Amino acid sequence: MSKTYRVGLVGCGGMGRHHLRVVKNLSEFEIASLCDVVPDSLNRAGDEYGVEARYTDFERMYDEANLDLVTVATQTRGHGAPTVAALQRGLSVLCEKPIAIDLIEADEMVAAAEASGAKFAINQQNHVNPGIRKAQALVKEGLIGDVVLVRGRNKAGRKSGNEFMEMGTHVTDMMLCFGGIPQWCSGTVYNGTRLAEAEDIMEAKAMSPRDRDSGLVMGTRAIAYYGFHEGIVGELRFTDYAKTMSGNYGVDILGTEGQLAVRASGSVEDNLWHLPRPMEGTPTQFSDWQQVDLSDIGIEDAVNTMYRRMIHAIETDTQPPSSGEEGRWAFEMIMGIYQSHREGGRRVELPLADRRHSLEQWREAQ
Ligand SMILES: NC(=O)c1ccc[n+]([C@@H]2O[C@H](COP(=O)([O-])OP(=O)(O)OC[C@H]3O[C@@H](n4cnc5c(N)ncnc54)[C@H](O)[C@@H]3O)[C@@H](O)[C@H]2O)c1
Numbered sequence: 001m002s003k004t005y006r007v008g009l010v011g012c013g014g015m016g017r018h019h020l021r022v023v024k025n026l027s028e029f030e031i032a033s034l035c036d037v038v039p040d041s042l043n044r045a046g047d048e049y050g051v052e053a054r055y056t057d058f059e060r061m062y063d064e065a066n067l068d069l070v071t072v073a074t075q076t077r078g079h080g081a082p083t084v085a086a087l088q089r090g091l092s093v094l095c096e097k098p099i100a101i102d103l104i105e106a107d108e109m110v111a112a113a114e115a116s117g118a119k120f121a122i123n124q125q126n127h128v129n130p131g132i133r134k135a136q137a138l139v140k141e142g143l144i145g146d147v148v149l150v151r152g153r154n155k156a157g158r159k160s161g162n163e164f165m166e167m168g169t170h171v172t173d174m175m176l177c178f179g180g181i182p183q184w185c186s187g188t189v190y191n192g193t194r195l196a197e198a199e200d201i202m203e204a205k206a207m208s209p210r211d212r213d214s215g216l217v218m219g220t221r222a223i224a225y226y227g228f229h230e231g232i233v234g235e236l237r238f239t240d241y242a243k244t245m246s247g248n249y250g251v252d253i254l255g256t257e258g259q260l261a262v263r264a265s266g267s268v269e270d271n272l273w274h275l276p277r278p279m280e281g282t283p284t285q286f287s288d289w290q291q292v293d294l295s296d297i298g299i300e301d302a303v304n305t306m307y308r309r310m311i312h313a314i315e316t317d318t319q320p321p322s323s324g325e326e327g328r329w330a331f332e333m334i335m336g337i338y339q340s341h342r343e344g345g346r347r348v349e350l351p352l353a354d355r356r357h358s359l360e361q362w363r364e365a366q
Contacts, residue, residue, distance in 0.1 A: 005311060006032035008067040008091075010058045010082045012045035015096055016073035020049050022303045023071075028311055033065035035082075058082045062089050069310060072096060076165060076214040080105040083120070087112035092119035092314055094306060098169040099327040101215040102357040103335060106328045113324050119313045121320035122327025124173040125302035128309060131262040131271035132177050134297040135253060139178065143274070144255030150179045150228070151252040152236035155265070157244030160189065161217030162208045164238070164334045167249070171236060172333035173322060174251040174264065179228030181329065184347040186226075187337030189219035196341065198366050201359045216359040224337045227347070254278065261289065269299055338362075 007023050009016050012034055023029045033053035036042035046054045055061035062070070062085060070086040072079055072095040080100050086093045087109070099122050100106040113120035126132055139147060152171040154163055176182070189196040196219040204214040226234030246265035253260045259275040272292040280286065300308075306321065313320035322330075332350055338358035340348045354361065 002028070003068075005029045005068040005314075006066060007069045007071055008033045008035065008061050008065050009045075009071045009073060010035045010061075011072060011074035011078065011096075012036040012041045013073065013075075016071070017045055017048070019071050019073055019303070020045060022301070022307065024049060026304060026307055029069075029307060032067055033061050035061045059085050062086055062091060067091055068314075069094065075212045077101050080109060083109050084112045087116050087118050087120060090116050090118050092310060094121050094123055094310055094320075095324075095327075097122050097124050097173075097327065098165055098214070098331045098334070099324065100331065102360070103328070103332065103352065103355040106324075106331055107355060110324045110328055117317075119310060119320050120324035121306065121310060121313070122169075122173075122322045122324060122330070123303065123306055124170055124322040124327060124330060125306050126170055126174050126264045127177060127302075127322040127326070128305040129262075129264060129271070129302040130268050130294045130297050130299050131264070131292075132174060132251075134272055134292060134294050135260045135262050136177060137297065138260060138274070138292070139253060139255070143258060144253065144260055145257030145278070147178055147232050147253055147255050148278075149252075149254040150175045150226075150232060150234045151254065152234065153248050153250050153252065153263075154236070154238050155244060155246060155249040156239055156241035158211070159207055159220040159240055160222040160238035161202075161219050162204055162211045162214075164222075164337070165204055165214035165217060166211065168238070168334045169327070169330040170264070171249070171251070173326065173330040174262065175226070175234050175236070175333070176326060176329055178251065178253045179226065179232050179234050182226045182228055182234070182333055182336075182350045184227045184349055185224060185333060185336030185340055186345055186347045187222060187224040187340040188345045189337065189341045190221040191219045198362050201363050216357055216363075218338065218359055219341075222337055222341075224333075224340075226333065226336075260292075268301060269294055 035055040221240040250263040
């Protein structure tokens with residue numbers, strides 16, 4: 001009989017409970033224990049999922065609950081400590097996005113995984129969404145020729161500052177799936193009608209009190225360009241449209257002979273389109289986009305796939321999808337925008353040499 005993986009959840013809020021819904025339906029896993037510092041949240045989740053082992057201290061949970069895998073679903077500021085403590089004990093971790101509050105913390109998390117050999121992934125689940133996987137297979141087959149440009153598409157409904165920390169790494173992660181490792185970034189950030197200044201730096205909660213506590217942010221609208229390997233370029237706009245426009249959210253892959261468009265919202269069965277020519281042409285030609293059949297790639301909710309791939313990574317000693325290192329690259333692509341903007345929009349090399357938060361450095365220099 002195959003092993004059942006015992007999962008301990010840290011953070012029983014909105015996304016934590018989503019993880020519980022997923023894990024409960026996967027026969028390879030059992031929800032072994034829960035941890036939250038707020039007893040009401042802990043007991044609500046415990047009662048809902050019938051989990052008796054409840055903790056308010058994650059280290060105690062790690063030491064007592066005999067876990068195989070830890071899910072970290074605290075808000076961003078709270079990702080580092082429970083992740084590092086689990087990895088140091090040899091427990092594999094699936095941590096929510098974005099990886100960390102800054103690159104110093106992200107480095108510590110990746111280093112802890114390297115040192116222990118435990119598996120570490122960031123739940124940027126679009127990495128394994130069926131449309132992305134099929135698009136990668138089609139690119140490999142040569143359907144669109146050589147990849148020239150990868151265009152990330154934001155979801156809208158947030159100012160760029162909040163969007164960077166909330167949805168930003170989902171988008172940059174999808175870009176990484178086609179561009180590979182980024183080499184440079186050039187970014188420009190506006191605050192309203194003018195270029196953003198140091199005085200516009202604030203906490204995410206000050207920009208939007210209803211959003212999560214995800215550290216320093218700046219600006220309402222932004223544009224970024226990237227250089228990947230072999231001359232592939234990247235483009236990403238954060239447009240500050242007031243209303244959420246989920247249909248925009250995803251990635252376009254432009255090749256020498258055609259294009260693919262993946263949309264990460266909506267139904268997982270129908271989120272990939274193909275245009276058999278390299279440029280859009282006139283708006284009247286937009287109807288030439290053809291939907292791609294995904295039935296052969298395996299249709300599964302992407303968070304389920306993230307869990308199953310964690311088992312595969314543990315059992316084969318390979319890296320899981322959206323590994324800690326890839327999660328750090330996705331975050332680095334966001335931090336690079338601020339660093340480049342501060343330097344007048346010049347191309348900055350990735351990885352960034354100074355690992356402190358670019359906005360913290362900028363504010364301190366005032
Ligand atoms: N991958 C996705 O699609 C997706 C979607 C939504 C949210 N998220 C991410 O999930 C994370 C959580 O977001 P949320 O909206 O669920 O937040 P939330 O505030 O609803 O939940 C966080 C929970 O963590 C608990 N907590 C805080 N510190 C703790 C600690 N030291 N030990 C144990 N518990 C602690 C809080 O009490 C709270 O219950 C964020 O990083 C967010 O970006 C990801």
